Amino acid sequence: MKKYFLIFALSFCWINLVKASDPAFEKAMTKQIQAMETIQTLEESQKVSNSFLRISEAQPEEWLPLYYAGLLQIESAFRFDVNQDQALEQALEYIEKAKNxxxxxxxxxxxxxxxxMGKISVDPANRGQSMTPEAMQLFGKAIALDKENPRAVLLMAxxxxxxxQFFGxxxxxxxxxxxxxxxxxxxEKEKITESYxxxxxxxxxxxxxEKVCQQN
Structure with missing residues (x-):
């Protein structure tokens, strides 16, 4: 019985390894991640976001395309003249799908x-007290899940x-x-390659x- 279980486990790991190293998926993702670096307008952001969504439709078992589509919505809320709440709600919708x-x-x-946190910043006076614990809880959970996740730590910071600043x-x-x-x-930078x-x-x-902390 143990032998059959081991064979099944190894087969499962091999299947996941093959999926994770799908060259077509990696190539499509790499292209759009590079495109993210050059975004200057809302239209460019939407174009890249739509590309990630198309990748997600083609690879519905992958969470990364939805992650980046969500990230672009959050960044659009801060960078461009959009309905901020709408953009952030759209981001949360993509994130929820990816979490599934x-x-x-x-x-x-x-x-x-x-x-x-973005939604708090839209209306801090009315949302700060009720939503801050939610954001802090999420960042704390993210750190607990992976203590070496720099984004979780920086966002908590x-x-x-x-x-x-609020409490002086x-x-x-x-x-x-x-x-x-x-x-x-x-x-993290030590393990980043062109196909990462x-x-x-x-x-x-x-x-x-660094600028803020040097001043204090």
């Missing part, structure tokens, strides 16, 4: 917290900084977390923290 594919995923959990306290705790996030980004399609963003946020 990959439950307990640290990157998706952190991204969900990022979207909630961002929330800590916002609360410190010092940024020491936020800056400490931000330094941890920056260290994790440097560690997992999330790697966060350097811009880390650089902004």
């Amino acid at each position: 594919i990959a439950p307990g995923n640290s990157e998706l959990t952190a991204l969900e917290g990022y979207a909630v 961002q929330m800590e900084l916002g609360m410190a 306290s010092g940024p020491e705790k936020a800056c400490g977390m931000a330094r941890m996030g920056s260290d994790l980004l440097r560690k 399609i997992l999330p790697t963003w966060g350097q811009r946020m880390a650089s902004q923290f």
